[in-house]
Amino acid sequence: MQQTTSTLLMIRPVAFRRNEQTAVNNYYQKASEGILPATINAKAQEEFDGLVAQLHKAGMEVIIVNDTESPSTPDSIFPNNWISFHQTADVTLYPMFAENRRLERRDDILDLLEEKGFYIEQLVDYSAAEEDGVFLEGTGSLVLDRENGKAYCGISPRSDEELMIEFCEDFEMDPVIFDAFQTVNGERKPIYHTNVMMSVGEKFAVICPECIDDSKERKMVLDCLKSDGKEIVVITEEQVRNFAGNILQVKNSDEERFIVMSESARQSFTPAQLKVLEKHGEIISAKLDTIETNGGGSARCMIAEVFLPKQTEE
Numbered sequence: 001m002q003q004t005t006s007t008l009l010m011i012r013p014v015a016f017r018r019n020e021q022t023a024v025n026n027y028y029q030k031a032s033e034g035i036l037p038a039t040i041n042a043k044a045q046e047e048f049d050g051l052v053a054q055l056h057k058a059g060m061e062v063i064i065v066n067d068t069e070s071p072s073t074p075d076s077i078f079p080n081n082w083i084s085f086h087q088t089a090d091v092t093l094y095p096m097f098a099e100n101r102r103l104e105r106r107d108d109i110l111d112l113l114e115e116k117g118f119y120i121e122q123l124v125d126y127s128a129a130e131e132d133g134v135f136l137e138g139t140g141s142l143v144l145d146r147e148n149g150k151a152y153c154g155i156s157p158r159s160d161e162e163l164m165i166e167f168c169e170d171f172e173m174d175p176v177i178f179d180a181f182q183t184v185n186g187e188r189k190p191i192y193h194t195n196v197m198m199s200v201g202e203k204f205a206v207i208c209p210e211c212i213d214d215s216k217e218r219k220m221v222l223d224c225l226k227s228d229g230k231e232i233v234v235i236t237e238e239q240v241r242n243f244a245g246n247i248l249q250v251k252n253s254d255e256e257r258f259i260v261m262s263e264s265a266r267q268s269f270t271p272a273q274l275k276v277l278e279k280h281g282e283i284i285s286a287k288l289d290t291i292e293t294n295g296g297g298s299a300r301c302m303i304a305e306v307f308l309p310k311q312t313e314e
Contacts, residue, residue, distance in 0.1 A: 001087055001146040003202045004251045007061045007306035009085075009109070010052060013077045014067045016044035016294070043290040048077065051286035051299065055260070058284055059252030063306065065112065071103040077291060078301040079104065081137040081193075085113075086171070087146075087307045089121035094138045095129040097158045102130060118308040124170060129163055136163045140193035140301060145200045148228045149173045152198060152221065154180030154211075156190040176224050178217040182237060188213065195300050197240050201249035201259070204280045205230040208240045231280070233273050242268035243288075243298035249281055250305070257281035262288040262298045 015037070055062050067076040075081075075098070082104050084092045091110060096102045105127065114120060126136060136142070141159035143152040151173045153164045161177055168175040180197050181188040191197050191211060198207040205225045212218040225232055235244045247261040259281040266285040269277070277283060285299075292298050 001149070002307065003145065003147045003200075004249050004257065005305045005307050006059070006251050006253050007063065008055065008250065009063045009065065009079060009113075009304040009306055010048070010302055011076045011079045011104075012048055012064055012066050013041060013044050013074075014069055015072060016041045016074055016077055016291070040290060040294055044077065044294070047286065047288050047291050048302070051260075051284075051288065051302065054284050054286055055250075058258050058282070059254060059256070060250060060258075061253070063112070063116065065106075065109055071100075073100060073104045075101050075295060075297075076104050077295060078140070078297050079304040080195075080301055081140045083109070083304055084138050085304065085306045085308045087309065088171075089119050089309055090171075091120050091123050091308070092138070092167075093123065093125045093127050094141075095127045095135045095163070096137060097135045102127070113306065113308065114311075117310050118306065119311040120308060126163060126167070129160070134160045134163055136160055136167065137193060139304075140195050140297075142167065143194045143198055143200050144173070145228065146307075147202065150176055150224060150228070152176045152178075152194055152200065152224075154178055154191055154194040154197065156180070156192050158192050159194065176221060178212050178221055179214060180211045181213055182211060182240065191240075193297075193301075195246055196243070196297075197245045199245055199247045199249075199300065200225070200230070201280055202257070203229065203231060204233065204249075204277065206233045206235055206245055206247060206277075208235045208237060208245055210237055211240065231276060233276050235269075235273070239265075239268045243292055244268045246298040246300040248300040248303055248305075250303075258284050260284045260299045260303065262286060262292060264289065264292060265298060
């Protein structure tokens with residue numbers, strides 16, 4: 001299985017704003033006081049377009065789908081939470097914690113991909129788990145090492161352990177399960193998504209070990225990464241707050257590697273850390289301040305990687 005792809009799906013927002021339904025356990029979201037919703041959305045669109053332009057320039061195929069005015073989906077800019085695409089020609093749909101995020105699931109996106117020549121054999125749909133109050137939010141909850149068949153997951157209100165194990169059984173992956181925390185007003189609270197505190201590339205991993213309070217779990221996760229030969233970049237909780245963990249390795253059609261991140265993430269990395277990352281890909285960074293502040297997510301969350309095979313011509 002490949003770990004990187006050159007085809008990326010992104011959703012351009014039409015009514016981006018701070019989602020009050022997700023803010024209850026996403027402590028990275030902050031309210032933009034005194035700024036009109038239309039202004040916030042316009043800034044988010046500008047940031048979105050800036051990142052897309054850089055990805056295009058680097059030679060990636062970016063499939064852009066415009067969000068719809070109705071229903072209201074303020075977090076549609078983060079499609080990786082509700083859908084993932086696999087080399088096995090499977091598409092996975094995930095159960096979402098916030099009710100208004102469940103409205104982001106759109107059949108027409110699958111139709112569009114098939115029109116573009118991608119082959120979809122099976123839809124693996126876990127979304128019915130929402131009825132039981134069970135959630136697993138895509139590659140936000142799951143950080144996948146597709147090449148080595150491992151799925152990393154920090155358990156949280158949005159990342160259910162049993163469903164994560166079911167996913168691993170269905171996709172023949174080994175679960176690496178732990179508890180990850182952040183300090184909020186002096187209290188340790190679960191990190192809502194695993195992909196905020198770690199990222200796995202082909203030959204490297206970025207991780208914040210201090211988010212894993214249990215020393216045995218911390219050692220287990222680090223040992224898993226090391227056993228697969230990953231060069232590990234250790235980041236701090238402060239760097240996590242600047243979305244240094246929310247990065248993604250991609251490639252272009254010429255097989256050149258890139259690492260996508262926000263400008264705030266790039267600024268938070270030390271020169272030594274950037275030097276390590278640059279061995280694994282040219283860094284693409286874009287200013288995503290509005291998206292990060294209001295949405296509590298960053299560059300990785302904005303990208304759903306398309307690993308689907310292309311249909312063979314008769």
